[in-house]
Amino acid sequence: MSSIQTVAESYQQFNPKAYLQNNYVPPRADFSSEDSVVQWKLRCLADACAKGEIGGHTLVDIGSGPTVYQLLSAFELFDEVVMSDYLEVNRAELRKWLTDQPGAFDWTPYIKHVCMLEGKGEAWQEKQKRLRERVKKVLPVNIHQPNPLGKEIRSGSVDALVSSFCLEACSPNMEALEKALGHITNLLKPGGHLLLIGALEESYYLAGEARINVVPVTEEMVRNALSDSGYTIKDFQTYIMPSTMKVGVDDVNGIFFAWAQKMA
Numbered sequence: 001m002s003s004i005q006t007v008a009e010s011y012q013q014f015n016p017k018a019y020l021q022n023n024y025v026p027p028r029a030d031f032s033s034e035d036s037v038v039q040w041k042l043r044c045l046a047d048a049c050a051k052g053e054i055g056g057h058t059l060v061d062i063g064s065g066p067t068v069y070q071l072l073s074a075f076e077l078f079d080e081v082v083m084s085d086y087l088e089v090n091r092a093e094l095r096k097w098l099t100d101q102p103g104a105f106d107w108t109p110y111i112k113h114v115c116m117l118e119g120k121g122e123a124w125q126e127k128q129k130r131l132r133e134r135v136k137k138v139l140p141v142n143i144h145q146p147n148p149l150g151k152e153i154r155s156g157s158v159d160a161l162v163s164s165f166c167l168e169a170c171s172p173n174m175e176a177l178e179k180a181l182g183h184i185t186n187l188l189k190p191g192g193h194l195l196l197i198g199a200l201e202e203s204y205y206l207a208g209e210a211r212i213n214v215v216p217v218t219e220e221m222v223r224n225a226l227s228d229s230g231y232t233i234k235d236f237q238t239y240i241m242p243s244t245m246k247v248g249v250d251d252v253n254g255i256f257f258a259w260a261q262k263m264a
C-alpha cells in the first residue's frame with residue numbers, strides 16, 4: 001500500500017463535527033481578543049483581498065474541509081467559486097451550510113467579523129446570502145492526481161486558488177506535498193494568485209476517531225516549495241500559537257499565511 005493510500009485510509013475515520021469543535025469554536029475561535037488566531041487569519045485574508053490585485057472569473061478552494069470562513073473575503077472578487085474536498089462527509093457538511101439546512105455549523109461570528117473588517121456597514125446576512133449564491137459547485141478533489149479536480153476544472157483555467165490546512169495534512173511526506181502543490185498550481189492561469197494557509201511544525205491532529213499524520217513544515221520549507229513551483233511570494237506571515245490555544249487536538253506550533261502569484 002502506497003503512503004498516499006495510507007493517508008487516504010486515515011481519513012476514513014475523519015469526523016467533520018469533531019474537527020469543527022476542535023478548531024472553530026473557542027478558545028481558537030475567540031473573537032474577543034485581537035491576538036486570537038481567528039482574528040489574525042481573517043485579517044490576513046481581508047488585507048490581501050483589499051489590495052485590488054486579486055480578482056477574475058473563477059476562484060477554487062482546494063481542500064475546503066467542512067469550513068467556509070476561508071472564502072469570506074476572496075469570494076467577493078470572483079464571479080464563481082468552486083469548493084472541493086476529498087471526503088464526501090466534508091462535501092455534505094458544506095452543502096448543509098450552503099443550503100441553510102438544520103444542523104449546519106454556525107459561521108455567523110466569522111461573517112460578522114469580516115463585515116466589520118471590510119467596514120462597509122453591510123449586514124452580515126447580505127454577505128452570507130452572496131457567498132451561498134456565489135459557490136456554484138462542491139467537487140471531489142485529490143491533490144495527488146495530476147488533474148486534482150478531474151475533467152471539471154481544466155489546467156490553466158483558474159484565476160485564483162485558496163487552500164487552508166490541506167497540503168501538509170493530506171501528504172505523507174514533503175516530496176508528495178511539493179508534487180501536490182505542483183498539481184494545484186497547474187490549475188492556475190499564469191499570473192493567477194494563491195492564498196495558502198497552513199500549520200507550522202505540526203505532526204498530527206485529531207478529528208473524532210481519526211488521528212491524522214501531518215508533514216511538519218517550517219516557513220523556509222513553505223517559501224522554498226512556493227518558489228520551486230513558480231510563484232512570486234507577495235506576502236508571508238506567521239502566527240505563533242499561544243499555549244492557551246494548544247488544547248490537545250494537535251501539536252501545531254504556528255500558522256502561516258502566504259499570498260503568492262504564479263509567474264507568467
Ligand SMILES: O=S(=O)(c1ccc2c(c1)CN[C@@H](CF)C2)N1CCSCC1
Nearest residue numbers: 023028037038041165169199205250252
Ligand atoms: O489556526 S486555527 O486554530 C486552526 C484551524 C484548523 C487547523 C489547525 C489550526 C491546526 N491543525 C490543522 C490540521 F489540519 C487544522 N484556526 C481556527 C480559528 S479560525 C483560524 C484558524
